[in-house]
Amino acid sequence: MAPQLPKRLQRLLNDALAETPPGRTIWVALSGGLDSSLLLTLAAQVCRDAGRSLRAIHINHGLQVAASAFESHCLALCDVLDVSLVTTNVVVDAQGEGVEGAARRARYQAFKQHIPSGDTLWLAQHQDDQAETLLLAALRGSGVRGLAGMPYRREWQGLTVLRPWLSVSKQALTEVANALSLHWCEDPTNRNVTFDRNRLRHQVLPVLQTRWPGAARALANSAQHAGEADQLLAAYAAEELAVLRLEEHCVDAALLNQRALPRQRLLVRTLCDQLGLPTPPQKRLESLLAQLNSAHDAQVKVVWPGAEARVWQRRLYLLPPLEPLPVWEVEWDGTPGLPTPLGMLKVSLVIPGCVTLRWRQGGEVIALAQRGRRDLKRLLQEQGVPPWERERLIVIMDGELCLGVLQPPAKVLWQADGVVIES
Numbered sequence: 396m397a398p399q400l401p402k403r404l405q406r407l408l409n410d411a412l413a414e415t416p417p418g419r420t421i422w423v424a425l426s427g428g429l430d431s432s433l434l435l436t437l438a439a440q441v442c443r444d445a446g447r448s449l450r451a452i453h454i455n456h457g458l459q460v461a462a463s464a465f466e467s468h469c470l471a472l473c474d475v476l477d478v479s480l481v482t483t484n485v486v487v488d489a490q491g492e493g494v495e496g497a498a499r500r501a502r503y504q505a506f507k508q509h510i511p512s513g514d515t516l517w518l519a520q521h522q523d524d525q526a527e528t529l530l531l532a533a534l535r536g537s538g539v540r541g542l543a544g545m546p547y548r549r550e551w552q553g554l555t556v557l558r559p560w561l562s563v564s565k566q567a568l569t570e571v572a573n574a575l576s577l578h579w580c581e582d583p584t585n586r587n588v589t590f591d592r593n594r595l596r597h598q599v600l601p602v603l604q605t606r607w608p609g610a611a612r613a614l615a616n617s618a619q620h621a622g623e624a625d626q627l628l629a630a631y632a633a634e635e636l637a638v639l640r641l642e643e644h645c646v647d648a649a650l651l652n653q654r655a656l657p658r659q660r661l662l663v664r665t666l667c668d669q670l671g672l673p674t675p676p677q678k679r680l681e682s683l684l685a686q687l688n689s690a691h692d693a694q695v696k697v698v699w700p701g702a703e704a705r706v707w708q709r710r711l712y713l714l715p716p717l718e719p720l721p722v723w724e725v726e727w728d729g730t731p732g733l734p735t736p737l738g739m740l741k742v743s744l745v746i747p748g749c750v751t752l753r754w755r756q757g758g759e760v761i762a763l764a765q766r767g768r769r770d771l772k773r774l775l776q777e778q779g780v781p782p783w784e785r786e787r788l789i790v791i792m793d794g795e796l797c798l799g800v801l802q803p804p805a806k807v808l809w810q811a812d813g814v815v816i817e818s
Contacts, residue, residue, distance in 0.1 A: 543622035672702040
C-alpha cells in the first residue's frame, strides 16, 4: 500500500488539479531534484485517484557533467510511477544575460514546443524559493511586479502554469520526501555561491531565519501582497490598453506618450504580458519611452532578450525577435501547403505551369484591376505596411511579371488583374 499522502500537500495538489479542464493533461516539470521528484510522486497518486492524465517533461540544459545522471534518474522515476516522460536537450545562450536567466528562457521555449496548448504545467517551486526571488528582486531595485515574485497561476503561451507549493516550506517538503524514502539527485551547482540565488540560500536566509524564524514565510507573504497589487494594476492597465490598441501587437505611441511616465511603464509591461513577451529591463524601457515622440518617419528599434520594440509613424509595436531571412526562391505550382521560411503557405493560385516565389526585393510593379500599373513600394506606403514587414513579403513572379503579393502564411495583399489567389 502506498504511504498515506500528507493531507496538506494532497489538498494543494487537488486544488491545482481543479485548474485544468477535463480532458486536458497535467504536466510536471521534472528536474530530478528533491522538489520536482516529490511533486511528480504525489501528483501521480492524486491524478490516478482522480482519473486524470499526467505526463512529465525533463529539460537537459547540458550545463554540467551530472546532467546525464539527472536524466537517468528522471527516466527511472517515471518508469516506477508509470508516467510518460518527455526529455529534451536545450542550448543555453547566456550572451547578454546571466546563465540562470538564459537557462530559464531556454526551458520555457522547450515547454512551449512540447506541451500542447490548453494543458497545465506544474512547477515545484516552494515558499523558500519565493523568499529568495523577492530578495533578488529587491536587490536589483525591482518594482511591484518584480517584488511579486513567482505567481501561483500564470497563463502563458496557451498553457496554464501552476506552482501548487508556493505556500509550503522547503523543510516540510524534505520531511515528506524522507518519510516516503524518496530518491532524488543533488545538483552539485546548488552549493556554488557564485550564483546569486545560492548565496542568498546558503549565506543570507539562514542568518535571517536565526533572527526571525518566520523570515521565509514573511517574505513569501510580502511577495503575495505585491502580487495582488500587481494584478490590480494590470487589470486597470488592460482597460486602458483597450483604448490605445490599434492592432494586436501595436498601440498608439502618441497617446501613450501623453500619459505620465509611471503609467507608460505599466502599460508597456502589461502589453508585453498580454502578448507573452518578456518585459524590458529598466534601462531598455526608459530608452524606448524616451523615443515615443520620434519623427513620423523615424524607425526606432529597441531590443532585449526574447522581444523587440519598434516605433514608426506614431505607433509602438511590441514583437518577438525577427530573425534574419535566408536567401530563398522556389518554383510553385499554385497548390497550398508549400513550406516557406515563414511557415506553410496556405493560399492557392490557378495557373498553368509554375511560377516563382521569392522575397520582395524592390522595384516590383503590379498591374491592378481598375488602377493600372502600380509601383509596389508606393502601394506599401499607402497601405501603411511597416518597413520591417515589407522585406518579409513574398512576391509571385511569372518571369518579370508580378502576379501577386503575399504576407505568409495566408494573407493576400494584392493580386494582379485577372489573377485569382485564394486563401
